[in-house]
Amino acid sequence: MFVKKLVEKASLKKPGGNPDGLKAEDVNPRVVFHYGIPSRCSILAHDSTHKILAISTKDGRIKLFGNGHSQTLLESSESVPSKFLQFMENEGILLNINVDNHIEVWDIDRKFLTCVHIFKEEVTSISVSPHTEYMYIGDNAGNISVCKVDRESCKLVQMEYRIPFSASHGKRTFLS
Numbered sequence: 001m002f003v004k005k006l007v008e009k010a011s012l013k014k015p016g017g018n019p020d021g022l023k024a025e026d027v028n029p030r031v032v033f034h035y036g037i038p039s040r041c042s043i044l045a046h047d048s049t050h051k052i053l054a055i056s057t058k059d060g061r062i063k064l065f066g067n068g069h070s071q072t073l074l075e076s077s078e079s080v081p082s083k084f085l086q087f088m089e090n091e092g093i094l095l096n097i098n099v100d101n102h103i104e105v106w107d108i109d110r111k112f113l114t115c116v117h118i119f120k121e122e123v124t125s126i127s128v129s130p131h132t133e134y135m136y137i138g139d140n141a142g143n144i145s146v147c148k149v150d151r152e153s154c155k156l157v158q159m160e161y162r163i164p165f166s167a168s169h170g171k172r173t174f175l176s
Contacts, residue, residue: 038063045094047087052108054094056082062096064108076104076113084126088133093149095135097123103137105149105156114154117147141165 040058047054053065058081062074076096084097087108094106103117121139128135133149142165148157 043082043085045085045087047089047094047108049090050087050092050108052087054085054087056085056096060098062094062106064094064111072111074106074111074113076116078102083123086126086128088128088135088149089130091133091149091151093154095126095128095149097126103147103156105154107154115156117156117158119145119158142169144168 037055038057038061041055042058043056045054046052051067055063055065057063060076060079060081062082062085064072064074066072074094078098078100080098080100080102082096083099083101084095086095087093088095092108094108096104096106097119098104101119101121101123103119103123104113105115105117106112107114119137119139121141121143123137124140125138126135133151135147135149137145137147139145144163146159146161146163148159149155150157
């Protein structure tokens, strides 16, 4: 009975009201605040020193979870999925390599994207040397490049050092 009366009242038209009612274009729903793990998660990284968990989504957003149930959302200008996500231990820096081979350097303390380095080759692996500012980036040709994050400016500098595929795997005549 209650539902019937409610439907009858809702269907009554008020004088002077909009006869068409509310249209879809009149409403612009969006998420203003999100708490918890975002949907479409793809990659995660953990900083054991600062006790921070970073989760990357398929639309390029990175959600950070810290002590005391604190959360923050990092968004770059490009909505591109991440390929690799890694913290530089004890540095307060998060490295995000997206599928376009752009290396994003995030300052976690300021929650700020400090630089984006465009890597020329397709990145296939990354390893950060613990407690240093150096990292090794492997590409699809089998070469390993050495990069450094400058502590002052938080900028990524590609060093002139490079380990070619032939040096790490030997000459083809010696391979069995």
